[in-house]
Amino acid sequence: MELKLSEVTKKYGEQVALDKFSFSFCPGIYGILGANGAGKSTMMNLITDNLKRDGGSITFDGEDIKEMGTSYRRILGYMTQQQGFYEGMTAESFLVYMARLKEIPRKAVKKEIDRVLEMTNLADVRHKKIGSFSGGMKQRVLLAQALLGDPKVLILDEPTAGLDPKERARLRDHIYQLSKDRIVLLATHIVSDIEAIADSILLLRQGKLLRSGTTEELISSLPPDWTPVIHSLSLEDVYLYYLGDDSYE
Ligand SMILES: Nc1ncnc2c1ncn2[C@@H]1O[C@H](COP(=O)(O)OP(=O)(O)OP(=O)(O)O)[C@@H](O)[C@H]1O
Ligand SMILES: [Mg+2]
Known part of the structure; x- marks a missing residue:
């Protein structure tokens, strides 16, 4: 299984949000790191075909995703950054609604x-209204809809945003368990979440892929004179060195 982006470019007027981005994703968890405006959500919206690209190609197992149409949408799960929510719906009715949008066969719904309710620990509250849920439960509902249809490609845009450390760790463990035989892309500002579960990290900066590798590879790429505040280097230091200010070239 391979999801391949080749020289993918997206512009908003003069603003280049993604600049000739190339990368090949195979099964595993990929952490996407970048400052606000680096192009993470833009990349995810292009992969999920919610946004028109201005250049380059995106293929899944060699086939252009545009030509795959519905068959591509079936293998895709997407958890967006913004919570557009249906507060008056119950967890279950929201999932029924999303299953229809995803064209999951009626009999299988x-x-x-x-x-998916079982996987996200929501089975007990399936008949409760989403409006009565905590932030963490709402995030889990969003994850649940992304998991409908057992997608091979899972795109998660800041899934742990706004959660307390305990809820965050719980959701992170869920995501980790999901990663078998799947391509999981995870964008977040919580560097420690990515450090704990990602197989590979991509550093995005001003729409460009700056570097990629395992946490260890990225840490060992830091220059010896880069002094962290605390003694042992972590992925947080990789972030601060490469993405913390604009002076690095
Ligand atoms: N609809 C839009 N219209 C115009 N410019 C946009 C639009 N969406 C994004 N941009 C611009 O594209 C660039 C990349 O934005 P994007 O949302 O992809 O960043 P991000 O890495 O997801 O940031 P964040 O961490 O804040 O979520 C930014 O400069 C942003 O201002
Ligand atoms: Mg974003």
């Missing part, structure tokens, strides 16, 4: 909803 109930079993599929049971499965």
